[in-house]
Amino acid sequence: MAESRQTVSETLAGIIARRPVLAPMLNAFEPLLEARAALPEKLAPLLEKSGFELPSWQPERARQGAPLLAGVSLNGLFPLLRESADVLVPLLGRLPGMAEHETSLAAFFTDEALCLRAADTLLTGHDAALVDAATQSNIPPAVLLFALETVLGPVLRTLAATCDAPWDERPASWMQGFCPVCGSFPSIGYLDKRVFDEKNAFLAGGGGKKHMHCSLCGTDWHFRRGACPSCGKEGSGVMEFLRESRNSRGERIDWCTACKSYCPVVDLRECDGTPDMDAMALGMMHLDMVAAQKGLIPLKPSFWNQF
Ligand SMILES: [Zn+2]
Ligand SMILES: [Zn+2]
Structure with missing residues (x-):
């Protein structure tokens, strides 16, 4: 899009002005959304250091409906996941109903093998494996899924920003x-x-x-x-x-x-x-x-x- 987008706060303020009933929920999420939006800039140097590269666009694969990351392991991206978790897990802990899971989530994101496997699982859609990872970490599966998407999001955004295909x-x-x-x-x-x-x-x-x-x-x-x-x-x-x-x-x-x-x-x-x-x-x-x-x-x- 040619026109620049509003920030998270500007967008939320506009919605709250029209729908004040949503204010408590939107205000609760604002710090998390803002921190997520700011992370890719911080993660970009870590991506460069990691040497991890997004596969390049191939018209034939795209025509067959294969996303760029299909079958790609996220191995090598742990330093980015770790940084993202350090910033976002404390903010997740401040959301309604999340405080009791903060310690288990923080521990989960320091375990390289466990969290990389879960991230790969998220991309391939193997729900059963994600439920196993959650049970092993003593975290309700729905909470782990939400936390994993929240933490992995800025990492994948940093990677997607290097994409050579203007979709x-x-x-x-x-x-x-x-x-x-x-x-x-x-x-x-x-x-x-x-x-x-x-x-x-x-x-x-x-x-x-x-x-x-x-x-x-x-x-x-x-x-x-x-x-x-x-x-x-x-x-x-x-x-x-x-x-x-x-x-x-x-x-x-x-x-x-x-x-x-x-x-x-x-x-x-x-x-x-x-x-x-x-x-x-x-x-x-x-x-x-x-x-x-x-x-x-x-x-x-x-x-x-x-x-
Ligand atoms: Zn349909
Ligand atoms: Zn995507």
Whole structure:
């Protein structure tokens, strides 16, 4: 996106102004979200020192739907994970219901073999292995999953920032509803703004193209508006959307009539600025509740949308 995004605090302040009822929850998460957003800059020198490199983009593999990190071990990234955990675990401990797990989580992230194995497991989606790691560490599986995603996120963002494939500019290069870099499902999507280009009228456009945002590695990619990112069904009537009539700034839920999965989406043509997408995903939890009442399933389960 050409336009610079709002910071986490600016985005949350905007949401709280419109929906004061969310203030306690958003204020509780703000320090964690801010620290996460600031970490990649701190981790970049550690990545360089580690010598770990993201595999380069190969059109053939992308066409087959293989994310860049498919089958790649995160071995070598432990110094980054450690640094991320040092900053984030104390902040996790301040969230409601998390204080009692802080000591076990801190211990978990000092065990190189254990936490690297769990990180690999997270990317391959082997839930049973993650449950084993949690049991072994005396941490509830849902808590470990949330902590692992929180700590691994900035590490993967640092890595994804070195990516040589501009996904947003090559719509045909990646057709999947999951992330082209790490394979996670998106936490939020957005419809882009109108484009104005004073020098070249041909580059101006009405906006409204759909993009997905990966909450784990921060990658944004283009996605077809009429298609379901979960089951892949496409066509008229497959995707429907739900929005509030009042106080909305383009916030809605796109859901699939075939598989009942949903993803929050923000239409940036109705926003003043461009919000921080991770803060925005959290700020749309009122719509997660509406979706839960309708029996819809979140495309990306998060700490706050498990009702
Ligand atoms: Zn990703
Ligand atoms: Zn579907």
